[in-house]
Amino acid sequence: MILIVLISILFLGGLLAWISEIFDPAFPKVVAIVTVAVELLLMLTLLGGVEAGSPDWHAAFTAPWLPRFGIGLHFAADGLSVLLLILTGFLGLIAIGAAWNEITERVGFFYFNLLWTLAGVVGVFTALDLFLFFFFWEVMLIPMYFIIAIWGHENKNYAAMKFFIFTQVSGMLMLISILLLAYFHYVQFGFFSFDYFDLLNVTTSGSVELWIMLGFFIAFSTKLPSVPFHAWLPDAHSQAPTAGSVILAGVLLKTGAYGLIRFAVPLFPTASMQFAPVAMTLAALSILYCAKVAFAQTDIKRLIAYTSVSHMGFVLLGVYAWNEQALQGAVMTMLAHGLSAAALFMLAGGLQHRIHTRNMAEMGGFWPRVPRMATVALFFSIAALGMPGLGNFIGEFLALLGAFQSSIVLTAVAALGLVFASVYSLWVIQRVFHGKYETGKVDDCHLLDLDNREMVFYIALMLGLVWMGMYPQSFLALSAGPLQDMLANSQQALQALVQN
Amino acid sequence: MLIVTATAVVVMLLIGLRRSYVGTAATTITGLLIATIVAAVMLPSTEAQVTPLLIVDKYSQFFTLVVSALAMFISIFSFPYLFRLNDNKEEYYLLLAVATIGAIVMVSSNHFVSTILGLETLSMSLYGMVAYPLHSKESAKYPLEAAVKYLVLSAVSSSLILFGMALLYAKTGTLAFSDIVNVSPSLPALSDNYSIIALLLIFAGMAFKLSLAPFHLWTPDVYEGSPLPATAYLATVGKAAMFVVLLRFLVTSGAMAFDSIAAIFSLVAVLSILLGNLLALLQDNLKRILAYSSIAHMGYLMIALIANHYVTGTLSVEAITFYLIAYVIMSLGAFGVASVISSSEKEFDAISDYRGLFWREPWMAGIFTAMLLSLAGIPLTVGFIGKFYLFFAGVESSLWALLGVLVVGSGIGLYYYLRIVYRMLLPHQADLHYREAGIESLSSYGVLVILLLLLIALGVYPAPIMTLIQSISAVI
Numbered sequence: 001m002i003l004i005v006l007i008s009i010l011f012l013g014g015l016l017a018w019i020s021e022i023f024d025p026a027f028p029k030v031v032a033i034v035t036v037a038v039e040l041l042l043m044l045t046l047l048g049g050v051e052a053g054s055p056d057w058h059a060a061f062t063a064p065w066l067p068r069f070g071i072g073l074h075f076a077a078d079g080l081s082v083l084l085l086i087l088t089g090f091l092g093l094i095a096i097g098a099a100w101n102e103i104t105e106r107v108g109f110f111y112f113n114l115l116w117t118l119a120g121v122v123g124v125f126t127a128l129d130l131f132l133f134f135f136f137w138e139v140m141l142i143p144m145y146f147i148i149a150i151w152g153h154e155n156k157n158y159a160a161m162k163f164f165i166f167t168q169v170s171g172m173l174m175l176i177s178i179l180l181l182a183y184f185h186y187v188q189f190g191f192f193s194f195d196y197f198d199l200l201n202v203t204t205s206g207s208v209e210l211w212i213m214l215g216f217f218i219a220f221s222t223k224l225p226s227v228p229f230h231a232w233l234p235d236a237h238s239q240a241p242t243a244g245s246v247i248l249a250g251v252l253l254k255t256g257a258y259g260l261i262r263f264a265v266p267l268f269p270t271a272s273m274q275f276a277p278v279a280m281t282l283a284a285l286s287i288l289y290c291a292k293v294a295f296a297q298t299d300i301k302r303l304i305a306y307t308s309v310s311h312m313g314f315v316l317l318g319v320y321a322w323n324e325q326a327l328q329g330a331v332m333t334m335l336a337h338g339l340s341a342a343a344l345f346m347l348a349g350g351l352q353h354r355i356h357t358r359n360m361a362e363m364g365g366f367w368p369r370v371p372r373m374a375t376v377a378l379f380f381s382i383a384a385l386g387m388p389g390l391g392n393f394i395g396e397f398l399a400l401l402g403a404f405q406s407s408i409v410l411t412a413v414a415a416l417g418l419v420f421a422s423v424y425s426l427w428v429i430q431r432v433f434h435g436k437y438e439t440g441k442v443d444d445c446h447l448l449d450l451d452n453r454e455m456v457f458y459i460a461l462m463l464g465l466v467w468m469g470m471y472p473q474s475f476l477a478l479s480a481g482p483l484q485d486m487l488a489n490s491q492q493a494l495q496a497l498v499q500n
Numbered sequence: 501m502l503i504v505t506a507t508a509v510v511v512m513l514l515i516g517l518r519r520s521y522v523g524t525a526a527t528t529i530t531g532l533l534i535a536t537i538v539a540a541v542m543l544p545s546t547e548a549q550v551t552p553l554l555i556v557d558k559y560s561q562f563f564t565l566v567v568s569a570l571a572m573f574i575s576i577f578s579f580p581y582l583f584r585l586n587d588n589k590e591e592y593y594l595l596l597a598v599a600t601i602g603a604i605v606m607v608s609s610n611h612f613v614s615t616i617l618g619l620e621t622l623s624m625s626l627y628g629m630v631a632y633p634l635h636s637k638e639s640a641k642y643p644l645e646a647a648v649k650y651l652v653l654s655a656v657s658s659s660l661i662l663f664g665m666a667l668l669y670a671k672t673g674t675l676a677f678s679d680i681v682n683v684s685p686s687l688p689a690l691s692d693n694y695s696i697i698a699l700l701l702i703f704a705g706m707a708f709k710l711s712l713a714p715f716h717l718w719t720p721d722v723y724e725g726s727p728l729p730a731t732a733y734l735a736t737v738g739k740a741a742m743f744v745v746l747l748r749f750l751v752t753s754g755a756m757a758f759d760s761i762a763a764i765f766s767l768v769a770v771l772s773i774l775l776g777n778l779l780a781l782l783q784d785n786l787k788r789i790l791a792y793s794s795i796a797h798m799g800y801l802m803i804a805l806i807a808n809h810y811v812t813g814t815l816s817v818e819a820i821t822f823y824l825i826a827y828v829i830m831s832l833g834a835f836g837v838a839s840v841i842s843s844s845e846k847e848f849d850a851i852s853d854y855r856g857l858f859w860r861e862p863w864m865a866g867i868f869t870a871m872l873l874s875l876a877g878i879p880l881t882v883g884f885i886g887k888f889y890l891f892f893a894g895v896e897s898s899l900w901a902l903l904g905v906l907v908v909g910s911g912i913g914l915y916y917y918l919r920i921v922y923r924m925l926l927p928h929q930a931d932l933h934y935r936e937a938g939i940e941s942l943s944s945y946g947v948l949v950i951l952l953l954l955l956i957a958l959g960v961y962p963a964p965i966m967t968l969i970q971s972i973s974a975v976i
């Protein structure tokens with residue numbers, strides 16, 4: 001029941017925020033932040049409650065929806081979902097903070113879209129009926145489209161359109177795959193069902209399974225994104241308003257990774273094992289290629305966008321290595337990257353807000369002008385490059401450690417990404433903050449340091465990263481159970497196949 | 501149906517006695533409303549063959565309901581649209597009522613005679629509706645051109661259908677759908693080529709009316725030239741009625757059993773989806789975009805029609821029925837918004853006219869956006885469930901190539917629907933003056949809200965109508 005509440009709070013809060021604009025333009029952001037704060041508190045209560053019978057499921061809800069096709073409202077949250085939900089709630093707060101002063105036009109509609117995106121994401125992380133999952137998968141797109149198309153920067157129409165078409169078309173391939181799976185279930189068991197646990201029992205033969213799996217893989221790796229489906233991301237990120245970038249990088253990308261872990265591999269264990277070398281090669285390619293491309297950018301937001309793709313490569317690598325360490329690494333990378341990328345996009349957005357450019361060639365020597373901002377930027381750059389003691393290191397290290405067990409060559413290649421990451425991260429710091437400050441190069445009359453409100457958000461993000469880096473066990477313990485279950489299930493399926 | 505006929509007669513008499521625009525419109529709307537309610541009440545009752553020509557079963561009752569409801573909505577939209585037309589405007593409602601009779605005859609026909617009767621009644625009235633604002637000075641740009649074009653091409657297509665029927669009749673000696681079954685290839689009495697040609701002639705004529713590629717050439721011009729309510733009528737009632745006939749004919753006669761016919765259907769579906777979507781990309785006129793998108797949507801529907809041949813069970817008929825409902829709701833909504841904003845004096849049909857609508861009239865723009873997103877098949881709207889049905893029908897019959905085209909088509913479709921949405925989101929331009937909405941538009945707003953509610957209700961909780969459609973589809 002609490003899961004239904006979680007989703008409806010966001011939907012209702014969104015509507016309320018929109019309506020409240022009529023009374024006062026300052027109301028929507030207050031409504032939004034209260035909604036998300038309540039949401040986050042409710043999410044935290046999920047940590048305590050454990051459903052009777054199954055140790056891993058913290059909450060569950062089922063009700064019929066479309067009986068004609070055996071589609072139900074089946075929501076459930078295990079440790080993995082709970083972690084990602086909390087990330088969503090937390091970054092939701094941060095995003096509202098980032099938008100607080102930046103969004104001045106059509107405020108009500110903005111927060112409406114922001115909250116509805118979050119509602120879609122919460123739905124994605126908790127839906128265990130594949131139709132329902134797809135439903136939310138699409139629901140989170142439209143408000144995001146509006147966020148980019150209305151409050152974006154100079155080339156917003158192009159970016160929003162590209163984002164929408166990429167995700168929508170790949171989503172449709174996934175829909176065909178879902179329908180096929182449901183159809184095979186009908187053939188094998190005599191009734192329609194879209195339920196996750198029913199569909200886990202469907203057995204499909206070799207090539208068919210591979211094709212169905214590919215439908216899922218393309219949809220998820222477009223969202224992740226991975227080379228070669230990443231082309232939408234740099235545009236979407238660079239054009240989106242700061243809050244949009246925070247949600248995109250922090251939360252929306254994670255839905256792709258979550259989909260791979262929850263659906264793509266467990267539903268098709270055999271095909272995934274066959275496909276793993278390809279996926280891991282794509283992951284290594286993403287890591288190296290996008291790190292290289294990032295290095296060539298002059299637009300600071302595009303640079304961070306490419307580094308996102310590069311970091312998500314570690315997630316893909318970890319998922320397809322499919323052992324516990326690698327999966328834990330993938331989950332940690334998702335969480336840590338969520339925080340660090342959100343912070344970096346906020347910094348970039350903050351800079352753009354202050355000097356009206358994202359072009360790094362025009363920046364330089366900002367350290368004395370904005371010491372707080374520079375320090376914060378240095379911290380998050382170092383986090384992103386994988387400094388031990390911070391969350392990203394744990395994630396990437398575990399992912400590589402796990403991947404090492406399945407492919408030594410690819411892991412060695414992917415590990416080079418860490419070197420590149422150090423290069424581009426420090427290079428950004430050097431370009432923007434070091435050097436001699438030249439007056440007149442940028443419009444610097446608004447180049448003010450971070451204020452206390454902003455510092456609160458950055459410090460919260462920093463604490464999160466330090467916590468993840470210093471005491472990762474508190475996160476790993478939550479996701480361990482579900483991941484072990486999934487591993488055990490797919491092992492069984494593989495063994496059954498060998499015996500036959 | 502009797503009630504609709506009575507409405508037409510009453511409207512005609514009223515016009516004869518005393519010209520009163522409000523009175524005529526109100527009578528038409530009331531008559532159609534009663535017809536809708538009666539059809540809804542009669543829906544659960546048993547089926548009956550009324551004379552050899554007409555069949556009254558649940559399916560035809562359901563579509564009678566749909567058609568009368570649509571006609572009622574369109575007459576409500578017409579009211580403010582024609583309100584300031586400087587000409588006799590009462591006869592428009594007469595034409596509308598007569599066209600509705602034709603459409604109802606079509607959805608209830610299982611005999612070629614009634615098909616032709618219904619079709620011609622519908623088309624004849626539509627010519628009049630298309631050309632209606634002929635004498636007003638600044639009206640829709642080319643009503644006469646559109647009407648003549650529609651008249652000529654529609655007559656040609658009717659004659660194609662008639663010729664095909666004649667060929668079939670010459671061999672089988674019957675005009676009832678259920679007896680045409682004899683042309684199926686299992687009976688050697690007929691040479692295959694003969695029946696294939698006859699069936700293809702009929703199909704080509706029907707494809708004309710449905711504006712399936714390559715018989716679609718008239719569509720954009722006629723859509724663009726007609727007054728908006730007439731376009732809406734043509735696009736919703738006209739197409740839905742024709743599709744029901746096509747469905748009934750194919751299912752009862754088993755014409756798809758010929759491989760070549762199935763192949764041609766697939767080709768037509770692919771062409772319609774690709775041409776419709778690609779050409780829509782090039783348009784700057786809202787009506788033309790909707791015209792091309794309707795070509796594509798008819799192509800989507802063809803997929804389910806083809807699927808029907810490959811599997812037993814009612815899923816594909818349900819898919820067609822649901823998608824038709826979805827399609828009429830969302831296109832009527834889109835045309836409705838356009839016609840509420842426009843009037844017979846000045847039509848807003850270039851997409852640049854919609855710039856900034858979101859900020860000027862948020863409700864209108866919100867409804868329009870919902871309709872467009874539904875046409876694009878986005879969740880929370882009925883269009884999504886419709887597309888889900890189509891996908892499912894396609895998957896069930898393993899039509900991979902067609903599904904691939906459906907994905908590509910929908911992808912392209914997104915682009916031009918979003919283009920319109922994006923226009924509405926742009927900052928408002930001060931030099932665009934919309935018609936000042938008077939009191940006469942109130943009921944149109946009401947209808948739009950009803951359509952929006954339907955769109956969302958059927959998109960979020962379609963279970964009741966799914967059950968209904970499942971039960972009515974069983975009779976076909």
